[in-house]
Amino acid sequence: LHVTNECPLTGDWAKGPASTGESLWIHSVWDTSLMAPALAESWEYADQNTIVLHIRKGIRFHNKPPTSGRELTADDVVFSIRRQFDIPTSFVKANVGVWFKSVEATDKWTVVIKGDNNSPAPTLVTSQRLLNWLRILPRDMIEKYGNMRDWKTSCGTGPFMLVDYVSGASATFQKNPDY
Secondary structure (H helix, E strand, C coil), rough: CCCCCCCEEEEHHCCCCCCCCCCCCCCCCCHHHEEEEECCEEEEECCCCCEEEEEEECCCCCCCCCCCCCCHHHHHHHHHHHHHHHHCCCCCHHHCCCCCEEEEEEECCCCEECCCCCCCHHHHHHHHHHCCCCCCCHHHHHHHCCCCCCHHCCCCCCEEEEEEEEEECCCEEEEEEEE
């Protein structure tokens, strides 16, 4: 998923070894100053338990049915975040637990995440770091196929599209022309 599906936030690689050296990017970093925009062009803290994501306009899913190259919206981000906590076998749910009270799209480009005061780590740091792990999936693809375990249903907003997969042997990617 790392080359086919993107996250709302990412690590700021300009602060890594090839630039300032502020981070080695070897260990899981909880320093929020090392985060950078990705699918979310910006984010803000409305209060100590609320993070607001402003989704970047013009990002498109891969051009394959049923998504057919439609634009990513806040609803896709909300769906993907909730899905990670609804699936019993989810890595995030099993290892982190539910860290929010609510996730909602307040308009087409804004996601509001209200944190849970009982989170095991500070809510906003936890939420910001998790937004660097959660890959955004197209709701319509999941609704049609139930999951994306079959490589043929792989669909994201990332720089590459999965075009062939041979179990235990190879994965073939093609450049996403809309990236």
